Amino acid sequence: MEKKGRIGIPRALMFYRYVPFWRTFFESLGWEVMVSRDVGKRGKIIYFEDSCLPMKLLVTHATSLASETDHLFVPRLVSLHPKYILCPKFRGAPDIVRLAIEKKVSILDETIDLRTRKHSYRRAFLKMGEKLGASPREIQAALSRAEASFSTFQKEWIERINQLPTRDLFKLDIPTPALKSSSQEAVSPCHCEGVERPKQSHPVSNEEIATLSRQGGITRNDKQGLLGGSEGKGGLLRVAFIGHPYNLFDTDINKDILGLAKQLGMRILTSDLLSEEVIEHEISNLSKEIYWSSGREIVGSLFHFLSGEVDGVVFITSFKCGIDALLQEFVKRVLRIRKTSFVPFLVLSFDEHTGREGLTTRLEAFKDVIEERKRQAPNNKHPIPNKFQIK
Numbered sequence: 001m002e003k004k005g006r007i008g009i010p011r012a013l014m015f016y017r018y019v020p021f022w023r024t025f026f027e028s029l030g031w032e033v034m035v036s037r038d039v040g041k042r043g044k045i046i047y048f049e050d051s052c053l054p055m056k057l058l059v060t061h062a063t064s065l066a067s068e069t070d071h072l073f074v075p076r077l078v079s080l081h082p083k084y085i086l087c088p089k090f091r092g093a094p095d096i097v098r099l100a101i102e103k104k105v106s107i108l109d110e111t112i113d114l115r116t117r118k119h120s121y122r123r124a125f126l127k128m129g130e131k132l133g134a135s136p137r138e139i140q141a142a143l144s145r146a147e148a149s150f151s152t153f154q155k156e157w158i159e160r161i162n163q164l165p166t167r168d169l170f171k172l173d174i175p176t177p178a179l180k181s182s183s184q185e186a187v188s189p190c191h192c193e194g195v196e197r198p199k200q201s202h203p204v205s206n207e208e209i210a211t212l213s214r215q216g217g218i219t220r221n222d223k224q225g226l227l228g229g230s231e232g233k234g235g236l237l238r239v240a241f242i243g244h245p246y247n248l249f250d251t252d253i254n255k256d257i258l259g260l261a262k263q264l265g266m267r268i269l270t271s272d273l274l275s276e277e278v279i280e281h282e283i284s285n286l287s288k289e290i291y292w293s294s295g296r297e298i299v300g301s302l303f304h305f306l307s308g309e310v311d312g313v314v315f316i317t318s319f320k321c322g323i324d325a326l327l328q329e330f331v332k333r334v335l336r337i338r339k340t341s342f343v344p345f346l347v348l349s350f351d352e353h354t355g356r357e358g359l360t361t362r363l364e365a366f367k368d369v370i371e372e373r374k375r376q377a378p379n380n381k382h383p384i385p386n387k388f389q390i391k
């Protein structure tokens with residue numbers, strides 16, 4: 001099919017969660033999707049004052065695409081939850097990008113705010129589809145494919161993280177290795193280029209998509225299998241990496257900490273393994289309500305994993321992120337009061353470092369701490385002495 005033109009998706013912020021949906025939607029409508037490349041070691045990050053690194057990276061990626069595309073996709077994300085909001089910087093993102101690219105290209109910047117409209121997510125894509133000249137029927141078909149692609153991707157996510165190099169995690173044309181043999185027969189080619197999906201996929205409902213419920217989230221009963229049993233798969237150390245998705249998966253921010261962790265023999269677990277129910281349970285008794293949806297996910301996951309289940313927990317934050325600074329302090333205080341932390345805990349704050357040596361040293365030291373802890377308390381039954389907590 002002849003392409004209608006090019007849509008650029010900056011590799012930043014919520015790209016690291018929703019790209020299967022976004023990409024499949026636009027490709028299904030006949031557009032070529034261009035995703036910006038990693039900035040890498042020699043790339044120059046565009047600087048503007050008082051911003052966190054993820055926002056600087058958004059501008060850097062958007063600028064790199066501006067002259068090569070017909071439209072840039074930078075949605076105005078206000079809320080992806082019926083009650084709680086995203087970081088306020090997200091809602092200004094299209095305006096910041098517009099200023100930076102000096103109107104070189106049109107921006108698809110529909111607002112998504114689930115607090116005001118139940119189907120805001122879907123409506124935003126309907127509107128964008130109309131703007132791109134698609135018929136209602138084409139838009140509905142594209143939405144269904146996007147939902148199916150997103151759903152499949154989420155179900156395979158933890159295996160993807162553990163089996164693929166970080167640079168390939170978001171390439172939809174690369175299948176998840178562990179599922180290759182078992183699901184090959186059940187997979188039929190999708191009409192959208194480069195994407196395969198199961199014949200019997202379980203597309204999420206519009207409401208589920210809209211409320212960001214985690215497909216593949218687990219309850220207490222089926223958790224053990226997914227975590228790889230008490231010893232982890234193949235005797236690997238089970239370590240939960242918690243943080244905003246861009247902090248976890250953008251190698252320009254974290255210098256590929258996940259790749260390094262896998263080299264050190266760690267099986268990676270993330271918040272995606274936990275259902276909304278489990279996360280809400282963990283934060284239900286807090287004295288203060290957390291209003292940021294990503295903050296709720298982070299704090300709930302930290303409390304959950306720090307209470308056992310895993311061998312270690314790493315919280316990845318960005319320097320200059322006010323939300324993370326508050327959450328970090330809050331979690332530490334609650335843990336101090338509860339005195340029930342059983343698991344080694346490492347907090348890493350990233351800024352524009354280029355070297356990886358410091359990170360390697362800290363992660364190796366963390367691994368030593370985990371192993372020492374396992375030798376001394378093999379069943380994770382005793383509260384952890386302070387010397388096991390690395391900050």
Ligand code: SF4
Nearest residue numbers: 052087089318321323
């Ligand atoms: S949550 Fe923090 S890191 Fe993310 S955009 Fe907001 S300030 Fe930046």
